[in-house]
Amino acid sequence: MDCSKVLLPCVALLAIGGFLTSQQKIREAAATDIEYVRHEIREEVHGLESWLRHPHSKHHPAAVDDAGPAAWRDLGRDVDLFLKRVERLEASNLETLKTQIKQDEKKLRVAEHRDQTTHKTHTRHNAKPGKLICDGKSIQHEIIYWKDVPGDMTYESPITPHHANHDQKYLTFEYDAGGWNNVRMGVECVVVFAHATGRTLVAPPAQNLYLLGAPNPHSQKRKLGFNDFFVTDRQCSESSTAPSRDRGASTAWSRRWRRRDATPPRRRRRGRMRLWRYLKKSADVKPEYSGQVVAMGRLNPTAETKAKDAEALKKQAAGRKVAAYDSKAQNARHVHFPAGGKHRLLNHFYAFGFFGDPQQRSFYRRLIRDSMRYRDEIQCAGARVVDAVRAHSRRLGNDGTFYALHIRRGDFQFKAVKISAGEIVENLRGNSIIPRGALVYLATDDPDGVCKGCWANKKPCKDQLGVEGCPKDASWDAFVRNGWHVTVLRNYTEATHGTNPNYFGMVDSIVCARAAVFAGTWFSTFTGYIHRLRGYHGLGEETYYHSTGKVDLARSPKSIGSGYSREWRIGWTDDGGANI
Structure with missing residues (x-):
């Protein structure tokens, strides 16, 4: 080496x-x-x-x-x-x-x-179902996919063994400027990078996020941060030393970080952009990993493992450039990930970082599955809605089974996928996939079926109906004519009462993950994430569909690819194809 x-x-x-x-x-x-x-x-x-x-x-x-x-x-x-x-x-x-x-x-x-680093004691066979606390009580529910794996909470990256002063090295980052799922993808990448390199992860301060910002019904605040979305007890340490439950990396909030030797001048703290400029200027390293695979290496490589690693890295890279995690990055006291251009981490975490040891690769897939899940408030709302949707299905004479579609319209920049309900029925082959009489849950930004706010060619659709991206009939009537019962999240207000409206899209993803069949929007990272959630639940590509011309490609059980617009099987399976 x-x-x-x-x-x-x-x-x-x-x-x-x-x-x-x-x-x-x-x-x-x-x-x-x-x-x-x-x-x-x-x-x-x-x-x-x-x-x-x-x-x-x-x-x-x-x-x-x-x-x-x-x-x-x-x-x-x-x-x-x-x-x-x-x-x-x-x-x-x-x-x-x-x-x-x-x-x-x-x-x-x-x-x-x-x-x-064989991780022999961290097998999925010893895993226990994860916990979900709703209204102060621990409950068992079908939405729980995360697990408690023995040994994972104390696992240390062999790349950077734990030491007493590990939190004297920092990783700061900026949220992606795109939609929520683009933000989530970048956060997952930096969490893996921080854990693998033994750095204290400094979460950005709460801020206004694209398409989010509805007032919290309890606090009225509009700005959102890391701990507003994710379970943090598995990553966080409010002390200056390593966390007792996770020895790989700790998460420090910027307020505490500022009190220490990394404190920016007061004038630099006012406003997000000023803070970003300061961090970019003061950081020792600003990695340019956009669109690349970061090779972390392996301890004690042999001729055999070198050959296997080279083949695995080539497969994971899928034509992308490989960047080595080098001495400059490791010796840097402060690593900062800007959000745009050549720094942007618009990639899936499992395609972003390469680890030679296959057991280590599986560990980081479990880390994201089990630690980077939505907080209980969101999961509990999702559980209530799933129960309500199944009850709705039974009232229709079904056995509680329901189906789900994600239909993205609104500001979505890809015109070709903003299609009418009639085209969706054709793509799903009438009733061959979703039967007549089925309850179909729509996760959509257009619940009324009027394409309000839809644009194409930089013009509102109301002025150019029928052109690509502006369906002539934006209603959901074709679904009804096909014999489907259509429902949306707002029909379950009792289940969502008191829930922060900024969480509604996440609740939608939880509900779609439990549908018997799911069809999504091509090139949508929201659809892609639902695919991964379904993978966590053991649901394969046979229950996953996309728009016309993309069905076979999207349903392909290919393990890995370079694209970020869909998820790949290695996100929820080990190298042998079994669920992690």
Whole structure:
């Protein structure tokens, strides 16, 4: 391995080698010390025995001090004291040595664990269902896909083993300027990067996000931040040291981070753009990883693993450029990810970072599945709506089964996918996929079916109906004529009562993930994320559809690709194709 390109794995490897060498030297020195003490004892005992056998020797105490029996008593006392002193010395040396060896052996086991990183104890077979707390009570529900995997909470990246001062290196980032799911994709990438490199992740301050900003019904606030969306107890530490539950990386909020040595001047804190400019200027490294694969390397590579890694990396890159995580990035105290241009992380986390060890790859897929899930408030609202939709289905005479469509219109820039309900019915082959009488849940930004706010060619659709991107009939009447019962989120106000309106799109994704069949909008990252959620639930491509001309491509069980507009199977499976 070339240490100039992948510094840290080489350093870790050299450190482990040096540690093994030092253990050998300690053991050799200890054996020499023990043998020397034993040799001294043998020599002294041999001398005493000689004196006792030859009482008239000039070296015998009785010959020097003719005091009779007193001299012999003194000699016996001296011999006893000498032997006791030697015994204490030997015992002390042995206990000290044993303690040192135990401590060193413990360190050696830790080093060997980091070296191997086989993750054998972190198998999915030992996983337990995740927890969901609703109204103060832990509940079991079909929406729960996350798991509690033994060992994952204390897993340390072998690329950057944990050390006491790991939170003195920081990773800051900016939210993507696009829609929510573009933001989410970038956040997932930086979480994996921070954990793998052992950095404190500094979340941006709450801010206005694109297409979000409805007032919170409880606090009336409009600005949103990291902890407004994601479960944070698995990543966060409010202390300045490593978190007790997750040894890989800690998450520090910018307020605490500013109080420390990374504090920007007060004038730089006023306004998001000023803060971004300051961070860009002060950061040691601003990675340019947009559209690339970041190769993290592997400890102790062999000729066989090098060949396998090269093949796996080529497959994951899918024609993209490969960037090595180098010494400059590792030595940087402050790494900052801007949001735009060559810095933009518009990529899926599993396609962004490459790890040589397949078990490590599986760990990071589980990390995002289990730690980067929506917070309980969102999940509980989703659970209530799923229950309400199933109850609705049963009232229609069905068994609770429902189907779901994601139909994106509004500001969506891809005109070709903004189509009428009639075209969607044709694409789904009439009733061959969704039967007559079925309840169909629409996750849409156009619940009224009027295409309000739809634009094409930089003009509103109301002035150019019939052109591409502006369906002549924007209603959902074709669904009804096809025998479907159509429903949308606003029909379940009792289930969503008190829920922050900014969460409604996320609730939609939770509901769609539980549908018997799901058809989405081509090139939509929202649709893609639903595909991944369904993958977490064990639902494959056979229940996943896209628009005309894309059906076979979108449903292909291909494991990995370079595109961000859809999700790929490695997001929820291991290299063998089994669910993580």
